[in-house]
Amino acid sequence: MVCLGNICRSPLAQGIMEKYAPNEWTIDSAGTSGWHASERPDTRSILIAKQRGITIDHQHSRQVTAEDFEFFDIIFAMDSSNHSNLIQLAPEESVKNKVRLILNESYPGENRQVPDPYTGGQEGFSHVYELLEEAIQSFLRAH
Ligand code: 4NP
Numbered sequence: 001m002v003c004l005g006n007i008c009r010s011p012l013a014q015g016i017m018e019k020y021a022p023n024e025w026t027i028d029s030a031g032t033s034g035w036h037a038s039e040r041p042d043t044r045s046i047l048i049a050k051q052r053g054i055t056i057d058h059q060h061s062r063q064v065t066a067e068d069f070e071f072f073d074i075i076f077a078m079d080s081s082n083h084s085n086l087i088q089l090a091p092e093e094s095v096k097n098k099v100r101l102i103l104n105e106s107y108p109g110e111n112r113q114v115p116d117p118y119t120g121g122q123e124g125f126s127h128v129y130e131l132l133e134e135a136i137q138s139f140l141r142a143h
Helices: 009-020 043-051 066-071 080-089 093-098 122-141
Strands: 075-077 099-101
Touching (some): 043 122, 066 093, 075 080, 080 099, 093 099
């Protein structure tokens, strides 16, 4: 699960996927930037997750690495900026097809974006939560 800062959207996506996915899957999140490296998720993400029964406050932000492209089978980008940055970070051509826009799981082919909630209020985080839960449940129904 990848966003820009790895403090707002992708920590929520990680927490939701951990709640619903099979136990044997390895799920993680990272940022295309290292701006918030080692920080905990944004308090507004922690709050909305907690309200839905999900704990994310143990997570730490980190930047995407070249190894992520080898280790993970699927890399979900929250928006098209994350998507294009991931394509640029990909260490080789053959792993670029691992990168997907997460809302194409719930709205196939529409290339919708999970909006960046960082500069807004708590309601933006609720909206992000609903979008991510819908996308992850669509993905899991298909797998
Ligand atoms: P995220 O949100 O990419 O969902 O973690 C952001 C967090 C921080 C910044 C931008 C977006 N920032 O500019 O520091």
